[in-house]
Amino acid sequence: MENKSEDNDIQFLIENGFEKKKCIKCGALFWTKDKYRNTCGEAPCDPYSFLNNPPTKRKYTLEEMREEFLSFFESRNHKRIKRYPIVARWREDVFLVNASIYDFQPHVTSGKVPPPGNPLVISQPCIRTVDLDNVGKTGRHLSVFEMGGAKSFNFPNQFVYWKDDAVRLAIEFLNHLGVETKDITFKDKPWYGGGNAGSAVEVMVAGLEVATLVFMDMIQDPDGPYEFEGVKYKKMENKIVDTGYGIERFTWLSQGTTTIYDAIYPDLTKMLMEEVGLSKPEFLVKFMELSILEDGSEKKFLESLSKEDREVMEKLSAIYMLVDHTRAITFLVYDGLVPSNSKAGYVLRMLIRRALMAMDKVGIKEKLWDLIEIQKERFKDILDLSMERSAREIIELEEERFRDLLLKGDQLILKYAKKGVLTQEAINTLFQSNGLPIEYTIERARQLGIKLPDKVEKAKGFVNVREPAQKKEKPKIVNKYNPTKKSYYEDERKLEFKGNVLGAEGNYLILDETYFYPEGGGQPSDHGYIVLNGNKYEVRDVQLVDDVVVHILDKEIQANKGDIILGHIDEERRIRLMQHHSGTHILLSSIRYVLGNHVWQAGAQKDPYLSRLDITHYKDINAEEIKQIERRANEVIQMNLRLRKEFVERNQAEQKYGFILYQGGIPEGKQLRLVEIPGVDVEGCGGTHVDRTGDVGLIKIIKIEKIQDGIYRFHFKAGRSAVEHYQEIMEKISKIENLMGEDPEKTFIELNSELDSLKKSISKGIEVYEAQGIKFYKLHERIADEFSRGIKDPLAVIVSAEKVRVVSNSNINAGEIMRALEKEGIAKGGGSQSYAQGKILKENFDLKQIADVINDNR
Ligand SMILES: [Zn+2]
Numbered sequence: 001m002e003n004k005s006e007d008n009d010i011q012f013l014i015e016n017g018f019e020k021k022k023c024i025k026c027g028a029l030f031w032t033k034d035k036y037r038n039t040c041g042e043a044p045c046d047p048y049s050f051l052n053n054p055p056t057k058r059k060y061t062l063e064e065m066r067e068e069f070l071s072f073f074e075s076r077n078h079k080r081i082k083r084y085p086i087v088a089r090w091r092e093d094v095f096l097v098n099a100s101i102y103d104f105q106p107h108v109t110s111g112k113v114p115p116p117g118n119p120l121v122i123s124q125p126c127i128r129t130v131d132l133d134n135v136g137k138t139g140r141h142l143s144v145f146e147m148g149g150a151k152s153f154n155f156p157n158q159f160v161y162w163k164d165d166a167v168r169l170a171i172e173f174l175n176h177l178g179v180e181t182k183d184i185t186f187k188d189k190p191w192y193g194g195g196n197a198g199s200a201v202e203v204m205v206a207g208l209e210v211a212t213l214v215f216m217d218m219i220q221d222p223d224g225p226y227e228f229e230g231v232k233y234k235k236m237e238n239k240i241v242d243t244g245y246g247i248e249r250f251t252w253l254s255q256g257t258t259t260i261y262d263a264i265y266p267d268l269t270k271m272l273m274e275e276v277g278l279s280k281p282e283f284l285v286k287f288m289e290l291s292i293l294e295d296g297s298e299k300k301f302l303e304s305l306s307k308e309d310r311e312v313m314e315k316l317s318a319i320y321m322l323v324d325h326t327r328a329i330t331f332l333v334y335d336g337l338v339p340s341n342s343k344a345g346y347v348l349r350m351l352i353r354r355a356l357m358a359m360d361k362v363g364i365k366e367k368l369w370d371l372i373e374i375q376k377e378r379f380k381d382i383l384d385l386s387m388e389r390s391a392r393e394i395i396e397l398e399e400e401r402f403r404d405l406l407l408k409g410d411q412l413i414l415k416y417a418k419k420g421v422l423t424q425e426a427i428n429t430l431f432q433s434n435g436l437p438i439e440y441t442i443e444r445a446r447q448l449g450i451k452l453p454d455k456v457e458k459a460k461g462f463v464n465v466r467e468p469a470q471k472k473e474k475p476k477i478v479n480k481y482n483p484t485k486k487s488y489y490e491d492e493r494k495l496e497f498k499g500n501v502l503g504a505e506g507n508y509l510i511l512d513e514t515y516f517y518p519e520g521g522g523q524p525s526d527h528g529y530i531v532l533n534g535n536k537y538e539v540r541d542v543q544l545v546d547d548v549v550v551h552i553l554d555k556e557i558q559a560n561k562g563d564i565i566l567g568h569i570d571e572e573r574r575i576r577l578m579q580h581h582s583g584t585h586i587l588l589s590s591i592r593y594v595l596g597n598h599v600w601q602a603g604a605q606k607d608p609y610l611s612r613l614d615i616t617h618y619k620d621i622n623a624e625e626i627k628q629i630e631r632r633a634n635e636v637i638q639m640n641l642r643l644r645k646e647f648v649e650r651n652q653a654e655q656k657y658g659f660i661l662y663q664g665g666i667p668e669g670k671q672l673r674l675v676e677i678p679g680v681d682v683e684g685c686g687g688t689h690v691d692r693t694g695d696v697g698l699i700k701i702i703k704i705e706k707i708q709d710g711i712y713r714f715h716f717k718a719g720r721s722a723v724e725h726y727q728e729i730m731e732k733i734s735k736i737e738n739l740m741g742e743d744p745e746k747t748f749i750e751l752n753s754e755l756d757s758l759k760k761s762i763s764k765g766i767e768v769y770e771a772q773g774i775k776f777y778k779l780h781e782r783i784a785d786e787f788s789r790g791i792k793d794p795l796a797v798i799v800s801a802e803k804v805r806v807v808s809n810s811n812i813n814a815g816e817i818m819r820a821l822e823k824e825g826i827a828k829g830g831g832s833q834s835y836a837q838g839k840i841l842k843e844n845f846d847l848k849q850i851a852d853v854i855n856d857n858r
């Protein structure tokens, strides 16, 4: 195939009798072979004409259409690729897959990684959250849709195919289904997105857009000659054909049912409608016609209906939403997504809650899981069934949580409604802090007779953009160097080496090869020293700048190209880091083993002494689970498995292991370094690792904290650091034993109960009186002295069985009072201005007597 067309005119269409025209209704440019046609072929310019009148040879189910599409392109030399998850694990910029090209961005489209097939074909489930509000209402919007993608990647040294063949294949596929060429129109459209741009044609049949053929050949450039919406682009070397065929739309086209949902989910829709005694209203067709013609016209139509008819329509709409949302939930939960209050997990939580609300609205008795299971059974060929256990528990728990929330819902709404009015702010708080969906709040508030703002604003929706990870500032090197040979991958045990200097800049040193590990993948750099001409320089840090390893020294170094240095790596630090890094892989696999396959690494930081690992999970982790995880991790250590570390071809590794490889981030390049613990774990990882799991020695979980909704942080120690941890604990215990005897626990319990009874006797045993401006305390002998010391009253008398004490915090002299008491024969003793005490002489003295003596003497 050769590359003929460079401009926006598509040679193939011209040569095959297509004419370029301008739509008399919307003004868009389009290609057609039908000389009588003067509209672009898309609704509303051309209303849907396939309803009850499909243009295909036969009807297809969704599964049949998917297979028809894939095998058609396969027969045209495209390699069939397994679908990717909707959760975009391999992307650092987005959370969820919006289009099939996402699978191949950024590294394939940029040319850094070869495509897994060229050309290739895939049916990729995608989600566009902006459409969710319309699901069930318009008859054509979907929660998740399968985008059939036939792609070709043309690189400067490899041409596959470009516009002409893409258009030819689209026509051939439609002909293959029975659609005549004269009924196809191609609508011209500029295209841009994700930093790229190009041109595109939309493929229209019977009013329905069934595919878009994108020809991507530009890249963003501030000085570029092309401009779309104020952003400039230039031509790029790589030209990519990115086609998207709506598999559900083709299914719908072939069936001509009233709505797309009836085409995709005929059985489930029927089952639910029967359950609630609903039959399809006749006016539905009219409604559908209107809803595709003009925005809002269907609303007017609905308002013209009787109350009963409108209710039927609302229920039907809820059922359509339910059958469609449950498929999306099934895909997301089987892709290992965990519901949460933020990020992608938020989309799943909202879908679940909306589905539950729809079930309540129409009175469906099943549990949500029952419907998910039906969807799972249907789509099991393209789901990861190892998620089953997690998926079920997640759905059941979310349903339970939401039911609990709704039980409290009315109370919450009433609490936030001030004087019978619920403000926008209160509605937002109910949503953000309490998780009460806004639609629900509105509905319940109306039923409770609470006033609402005229127009309630929707919550700020999900934004499919990840915050860029904070990158550490890299050292700035001035000169150009060849990539450093990373010898630490060849021998992780070699800690002394001779290296050739490539250059030195201040305290930066660059060698031709190195055994010093540069910081990366959550693993800090090696430390150590280098020796040059008898001088020793500490290596404080090692950083990778592009492909060059920069050794950062404690002081400036004078070195010339070709000088030989001796490198020495700090063994203690390296071993501890290796134990923690291999330990991280072992711990993660153990957490998955115990908690389920939905667990995904959400971050990790290795450290020689205390490392951390963040994981996704949907509920608090209990003590028994922690024990099981720790036991499993140490069992893996005891199995003493040999780690396999090798560079492999990236596409093969992805197809073999899936995206579970990218737990620790997404490396670039054609080659991927795999670190595999056979039968336990496999990850793409550039860190340094021990040779056998036994070398990790020991893993001890120190603590677990919930750092975000749906994310838990494990703090743990491995190897030498774990041993030291036990030693410290044992030291503490032996100190305690020295203090508390052989059974500190027993001693502690005894002491504690003694303390308790003492506290009780104190609080019970102190009697307090106030008479004639004097505070009297009667209490137990054992605590009376101690108690007297803390008294703040101006004048107090503390009486125990044997003694009387006088405390003065005023100008009254306590000693003089004691002498007066002695004169009266009440007590015998002495003291100073602020404190005096004496032995009680009279057996039956009363407090009034003392008070009288004091008042006579002050
Ligand atoms: Zn038009």
Ligand SMILES: [Zn+2]
Pocket (backbone or CB within 6 Å): 521, 581, 585, 664, 683, 684, 685, 686, 687
């Ligand atoms: Zn790793």
